[in-house]
Amino acid sequence: MLARRHVLDGREFVVLHDEARRETLELDPATWAVLSCADGTRDVEGIIAAAARTGARSTPSALSRLLIALAERDCLREGAPDHAPDVVTIRTRPEDVAALPIASLPNYRYHCDGSGGCCRAYGSVLLTPGDRDRARAALPDHEIAGLPAARWFTPDKGSAPTPLSVPVAVDGGCGFLATDGSCEIHRRIGLEGKPQGCAAFPRMACADGVEVRVSVIPECACVLRPVPDGVGEPLDEGWTRGADIPAITVVDVLPASVVLDGERTESRAWLRSQVAEVLGEVERARDPARVCWTRADAWSSPEPVDLEPYVASLRGRARDLLRRRTTYVGENDWVLRSLQWLVGTLHLLGDADLRSLIVAPTEQADPVEVRYLRAALWGYQGFEAGPAVRVMRTHAAKIWIARAMAEVPLAPSKAALPLATLSMLLRGHALARAWE
Numbered sequence: 001m002l003a004r005r006h007v008l009d010g011r012e013f014v015v016l017h018d019e020a021r022r023e024t025l026e027l028d029p030a031t032w033a034v035l036s037c038a039d040g041t042r043d044v045e046g047i048i049a050a051a052a053r054t055g056a057r058s059t060p061s062a063l064s065r066l067l068i069a070l071a072e073r074d075c076l077r078e079g080a081p082d083h084a085p086d087v088v089t090i091r092t093r094p095e096d097v098a099a100l101p102i103a104s105l106p107n108y109r110y111h112c113d114g115s116g117g118c119c120r121a122y123g124s125v126l127l128t129p130g131d132r133d134r135a136r137a138a139l140p141d142h143e144i145a146g147l148p149a150a151r152w153f154t155p156d157k158g159s160a161p162t163p164l165s166v167p168v169a170v171d172g173g174c175g176f177l178a179t180d181g182s183c184e185i186h187r188r189i190g191l192e193g194k195p196q197g198c199a200a201f202p203r204m205a206c207a208d209g210v211e212v213r214v215s216v217i218p219e220c221a222c223v224l225r226p227v228p229d230g231v232g233e234p235l236d237e238g239w240t241r242g243a244d245i246p247a248i249t250v251v252d253v254l255p256a257s258v259v260l261d262g263e264r265t266e267s268r269a270w271l272r273s274q275v276a277e278v279l280g281e282v283e284r285a286r287d288p289a290r291v292c293w294t295r296a297d298a299w300s301s302p303e304p305v306d307l308e309p310y311v312a313s314l315r316g317r318a319r320d321l322l323r324r325r326t327t328y329v330g331e332n333d334w335v336l337r338s339l340q341w342l343v344g345t346l347h348l349l350g351d352a353d354l355r356s357l358i359v360a361p362t363e364q365a366d367p368v369e370v371r372y373l374r375a376a377l378w379g380y381q382g383f384e385a386g387p388a389v390r391v392m393r394t395h396a397a398k399i400w401i402a403r404a405m406a407e408v409p410l411a412p413s414k415a416a417l418p419l420a421t422l423s424m425l426l427r428g429h430a431l432a433r434a435w436e
């Protein structure tokens with residue numbers, strides 16, 4: 001169960017996300033204040049006493065009714081949390097990864113437009129205890145939509161305090177996002193004081209046994225939009241070894257044996273050489289999507305291009321997410337409008353003739369598609385977790401669906417890029433599970 005505090009049009013409320021039932025439940029802030037004292041160590045009287053110390057009131061009968069309702073939904077867990085509320089365990093970087101040289105995505109720079117699009121695009125921005133302390137210290141006189149600092153954060157999961165926590169969302173975006181698109185924490189104390197995950201975004205890293213590749217998560221238009229030579233920011237900040245990458249940036253590690261399809265595996269050295277070949281082809285090809293599909297054919301057995309299964313499985317999940325999000329955000333919410341764009345496109349792609357048109361080979365490669373594939377393939381994105389054949393077919397399906405989105409006039413803004421928006425929804429909002 002995830003609890004997220006929202007302020008929408010000046011009204012504060014807490015949304016409980018019941019992921020198992022794919023439902024949401026809205027609580028008023030006072031009820032959440034009491035429930036957040038249910039940390040697994042207290043009985044009903046203890047919860048009420050702890051809540052009273054924070055100024056929140058309840059009665060045994062009212063609290064019991066709430067707890068019974070949550071138990072009936074299987075949302076209660078027995079016992080105390082097994083973590084300290086203020087200690088984040090950052091995975092220790094293995095020695096062999098720390099010693100590897102850095103290899104950043106070649107010939108790549110990006111330009112952040114400073115509009116705060118990525119601060120409106122995710123449901124949970126995760127802050128460490130240090131991030132929270134710095135934010136509170138940097139903004140001593142600050143209120144977020146009228147809320148004092150005591151109501152800025154909710155636990156990452158459950159009701160008890162957790163090491164990672166999530167800031168209140170204001171009108172669907174991060175509560176620290178100022179009206180001019182800048183981050184209020186960044187503005188007050190600079191990049192060094194910003195939440196570490198935000199400061200690291202959009203960089204990602206993956207070790208392949210030879211080097212640590214640094215690339216970008218292609219979920220933001222600023223990352224995929226080509227920039228002129230000499231413009232924009234570099235990726236590696238002068239890092240030379242894996243050990244130089246800040247601890248907050250997770251370095252994925254390609255497994256020594258990579259699953260191709262079913263039981264078939266290959267070594268990561270094999271994948272490294274294959275990815276190098278595909279990257280070369282992507283640079284030269286007229287149709288980058290076809291490169292991915294054809295390579296998947298070569299790694300398994302040839303399959304006719306068929307977008308229908310990808311459309312059908314994604315449509316149900318996207319509609320469901322849209323239905324739930326509509327209940328707690330406003331009509332201009334960035335993610336809501338992105339979902340409307342995607343759902344509208346998937347609806348149209350139910351037509352077989354339209355799907356045929358969309359997957360028809362292109363005569364000239366779209367630079368955004370090339371940039372997307374360069375970033376994803378260089379960073380081995382997806383290969384560390386799923387079969388390689390599926391990763392390549394999924395890249396192709398994403399590009400085709402994004403091409404269709406470009407034809408549907410439902411984009412949330414003129415600056416939105418379909419491939420970035422689709423990537424954000426697939427990973428950041430777990431829609432990619434539809435394709436697993």
Ligand code: SF4
Pocket residue numbers: 118119125174175176177178182183184185186194195198
């Ligand atoms: S904390 Fe700042 S950078 Fe991070 S999501 Fe919020 S507004 Fe954006």
